[in-house]
Amino acid sequence: MGGNGVGRRERRLDPEAGPVQRFAAELRALRESVGRPTYRTMADKVPFSVTALSQAAAGRQLPTLAVTLAYVDVCGGDPGEWERRWRAASAEAAALTGADDGTRPPYRGLTRYEPDDAALFFGRDRLVERLDGLTRAHRFTAVFGPSGSGKSSLLRAGLIPRLRAPGAGAGTDAAAAPAAVRVLTPGAAPMTTHADRLDPVPDTEADTWLIVDQFEELYTLCADPAERNAFVDRLLTATAADSRLRVVVAVRADFLGRCAEHPGLTAALQDATLLAGPMSREELREAVVRPAAASSLVVERALTTRLLDEVEDAPGGLPLMSHALLETWRHRTGRTLTVTGYEAAGGLRGAVVRTAEEVYGELTAPQAGLARRILLRLVAPGDGTPDTRRPAGHAELDLGDPDGTRAVLDRLVAARLLTLDDGTVELAHEALITAWPRLRGWIDAERDRLRVHRALSEAARTWLALGRENAALYAGSRLAAAREAFVHDPRGGEPAPGELTPSERDFLAASIHRRRRAVWLRRGLSAVLALLVLVASGTAVVALRARATAQAERDDAVFGRITAEADRVRETNAALSARLDVAAFGMRTTPELRTALTTDAGRVLSTRLPGHDDIGSAVAFAPDGRTLASG
Incomplete structure (x- = not known):
């Protein structure tokens, strides 16, 4: 059908001629399946012209995704299925244009422009x-x-x-x-x-x-x-x-x-x-159009307008625009960068995601794990500021699988997601941190662990620089945080393989060993001190017992001598015998001593009172019972 709705034979298509004609033939077949409505009838139901709809199935160039979905909607097709078909056809068409045939692209993508790129640096x-x-x-x-x-x-x-x-x-x-x-x-x-x-x-x-x-x-x-x-x-x-x-x-x-x-x-x-503020609209136009012109390419006016509208008020949009243009160049039609190629690339924000996800999806499971660890090493989590990229030396990316690491780096560098410079690897641009949801999710999930890891990496470098000095090892809360983050088996105490570089593992293992040795020394010292306390306590007990035994033996000897002396003089000096019995009673009470004291109490006892020159005729005790007056 023609643009005016009058019946007109469409040119014959050859599905074997390539993805564009094959896709157009599939659109025609879909329209045939619903009774072949005229393009004017179809245009009345969607916000696109008769010409746009008819050209979608003409087979000369791939239609835009929006036109395709409108065409499919009118004909009752499945939008999801047809979007997948459109993207497959777009990718195949891009491959056939020879976008990667060695021709230098006019845009740098996420990577910065270098001095040698001055001829492509505009705006x-x-x-x-x-x-x-x-x-x-x-x-x-x-x-x-x-x-x-x-x-x-x-x-x-x-x-x-x-x-x-x-x-x-x-x-x-x-x-x-x-x-x-x-x-x-x-x-x-x-x-x-x-x-x-x-x-x-x-x-x-x-x-x-x-x-x-x-x-x-x-x-x-x-x-x-x-x-x-x-x-x-x-x-x-x-x-x-x-x-x-x-x-x-x-x-x-x-x-x-x-x-x-x-x-x-x-x-x-x-x-x-x-x-360096945002570029004006005219400066953005130069940055879009002039690099292409320098390479004898043309940017569709509609694409230029769309890019300017999307980037003009987008903070940090320049690297996203450059990457979207690079991917659009890969999907170009002949020497023209088109809206169709732009949509196939994913658009301003989708191009980075599409590139990153395609690379990630092509990795094996072990390589995907390596890619995650490598990318997280290239991020420095912000402390009150946005996250930043962090260059890392090749030695820091030694995660136990050199071949796998090399393969992952090659894929990420080829996709311009990473750059290699003077022996270091870093993210092509910080925009990747915010633009790629998968990476953003990894960072958010590992933020605290990343801070611990960054500190651990720096401490390990300092430790090596100081000749593995023990004083530079971790202790206290820093060691506890590192063990919690990287030691998955507390009983084994060794860092998990594949997460740390050899120097980081050695540093953390040495710190753990030093901590264990300190614990063992403290425990040993405590045991020795406890043993010494026990020995000292036992010695004191033995000494006290020996002293008590000696005291008892001495008392027994004194008691025996007193009672023996009292018995010896009992018949000749009753008063002295009674005094000895009283002294012995103060030391110990025995039945024999009680009997002797009872006998002493019934006897007349005398004692010599010095101080008199003549016979004393009277005596009297003072009330305190301790003083005796005589006369």
């Missing part, structure tokens, strides 16, 4: 111009901007090519060609890692430029405040009048407060700060 000319002027006027400059605002690309593909261009800024001494341009990111140990790169090139009047990207790593990765301050102080030497250094740093905007903690840095940034 930031005015910002590059302002940055160039600011860096010529100040020796220390900072670029602040939210994640996804293009700070890294601005420095690498915008500023650096301008610095290296012959005659750039000619006419002033400050604008002379640089002696060197060094690009670095702080990492966990900036002074240790970059000490030899912070000095200017000697024996030249030309400036050495230090481009410090991802400056926020000083606060997310460097745990040593002293090293952090030393690094900042070293960079600030560029502000000296005789310095041959120029420093440009790129900082995520939410770390401005952390930068203000350093007085010198605060002073340096007062008049030398550039804010």
